[in-house]
Amino acid sequence: MKNTRGTLKSVLKYIGRYKWLAFLSFVMAGVTVALTLYAPYLAGLAIDQITLEGVNFGRIVPVLVKIAACVALTALIQWVMNVVNNRVTFNVVRDLREAALKKISELPLAYIDSHPHGEIVSRVIADADAFADGLLMGFTQLFTGVLTILGTLGVMFARQAAIAVVVVVVTPLSLFVAKFIAQRTHDMFVKQSETRGEMTAYIDEMIGNARVVKAYGREERSLKEFDGINARLEKCSLRAIFFSSLTNPCTRFVNSVVYAGVALTGGLAAIGGGMTVGLLTSFLSYANQYTKPFNEISGVVTELQNAIACAARLLELIHEPAQSPDPADAAVLSGVQGAVECEDVAFSYSKDRPLIEHFNLSVRPGQRVAIVGPTGCGKTTLINLLMRFYDVDSGAIRVEGEDVRRVTRRSLRASYGMVLQETWLKAGTIRENIVMGKPDATDEEVIAAAKASHAHSFIRRLPDGYDTVIGEDGGMLSQGQKQLLCITRVMLCLPPMLILDEATSSIDTRTELRIQSAFARMMQGRTSFIVAHRLSTIRNADVILVMRDGHIVEQGSHEALLAQNGFYRQLYDAAR
DSSP: OHHHHHHHHHHHHHHHTTHHHHHHHHHHHHHHHHHHHHHHHHHHHHHHHHHHHOOOHHHHHHHHHHHHHHHHHHHHHHHHHHHHHHHHHHHHHHHHHHHHHHHHHHSOHHHHHHSOHHHHHHIIIIIHHHHHHHHHHIIIIIHHHHHHHHHHHHHHHHHOHHHHHHHHHHHHHHHHHHHHHHHHHHHHHHHHHHHHHHHHHHHHHHHHTHHHHHHTTOHHHHHHHHHHHHHHHHHHHHHHHHHHHTHHHHHHHHHHHHHHHHHHHHHHHHHTTSSOHHHHHHHHHHHHHHHHHHHHHHHHHHHHHHHHHHHHHHHHHHTSOOOOOOOTTOBOOOSOOOOEEEEEEEEOSBTTBOOEEEEEEEEOTTOEEEEEOSTTSSHHHHHHHHTTSSOOSEEEEEETTEEGGGBOHHHHHHTEEEEOSSOOOOSEEHHHHHGGGOTTOOHHHHHHHHHHTTOHHHHHTSTTGGGOEEOGGGTTOOHHHHHHHHHHHHHHHOOSEEEEESTTTTSOHHHHHHHHHHHHHHHTTSEEEEEOSSGGGGTTOSEEEEEETTEEEEEEOHHHHHHHTSHHHHHHHHHO
């Protein structure tokens, strides 16, 4: 219940941005209710004219004209109210999605790495849509329904209090039924939303890794795992829908009892002369109008349970702690020469599993530093720390003598150029992908960078050259071509420091030799960190760091390390 209140409070804050539109909707709901209450009163007058004085069109027609005007005006106001409600609802959902996407860009990589991407997508897309449906229904029916109930009761008490008392006595039963079912469906809708997120994450994973699934013949097993999730979603959904669907028939039964009570007491009063036939007709219309919102509100409450559950998941993402902001007095790195120092650095992804401990390193400007070691020794982790994708647990990493935690992330990352083994390209043109780090680059600069990376020849053969549109993650380009584009991206920026994580792993030997020479020119005078698995590619490095279990166990040149006959020698001999 506390979480539900917190969710509602947060949602109301977003609705508060459009309080004037919400107020306008409330006013129009009030006018609509007043008109719908006035129409039965006019109908009662018309019937009394007939029963008391006979058919007199001179008196009846003006009343019928008023009824028609009420109906037309009510329809017009309801249309405008629906437009306003739609605007408020989708503005709120747009703001929530923008806040969620902004928060995703601010979240630490630890959160992104520890949560399935499809589950995050489900929160921003599916949960936001479900919340929009519930919120729109709340605006459209809740305001009008509540005002109709209050207005109808007021009119009935003013005109015939005894019949109104009958209505009030039976009403709590309807409210109790709706509340009883709503309380028990909330947890079911939460479970449904969570399982739907799990399904989205699984589908995203299977589509993103379709080649691996097919290569290892896991289609049937993947389908069985999907069927398991789908069956759990079916069970959750059926339970939630079944129990929530009980609300409407139960409240309809109670409302029918209300109508019957009004008809019975009103009929007896009319027979005894306590009220006219026209007034009885009006009261029967009021009884219908009074009970109808209970049916609608019961459906709204059920839908709102689902909407609140979905909003809670979306707001949970929005309220996740962002990565620590840059200090107010953070320095902006400029004129970087490439001096990097790691002093007694310790880091682990999980506190109970130490990874890097007492790590020390000093790199002079322009040095080429190769990092080698077995899988899981901390090579990629070191890169994450240099780029400040993760912060060190203790110790310090300094660039040009500045602790990286005391400089802006943007200026730090702008000082590095990265080419990773895993390529990433966005949907767009070849040129848009190349100029990602330098949007104002000229065509001549783009072509020069592509020639330097030996990507120009294959780009020129594409249908539209540099204007060729590629799909997400490179579309139909080969892995080698995608890696060449990533290399071109760095060639264009030429930052003062480079990080190359097995940058030529997907390129043929002939092209690799050309790119190695291009890299040699690019690295001239620039501090470079080269993560390598093939030791033959790092022979010319100034310093080779041999890592093992998060520690530097050896360092030196290629020849010096071979002469030591240590761990590096074992790695080198094993790779031959």
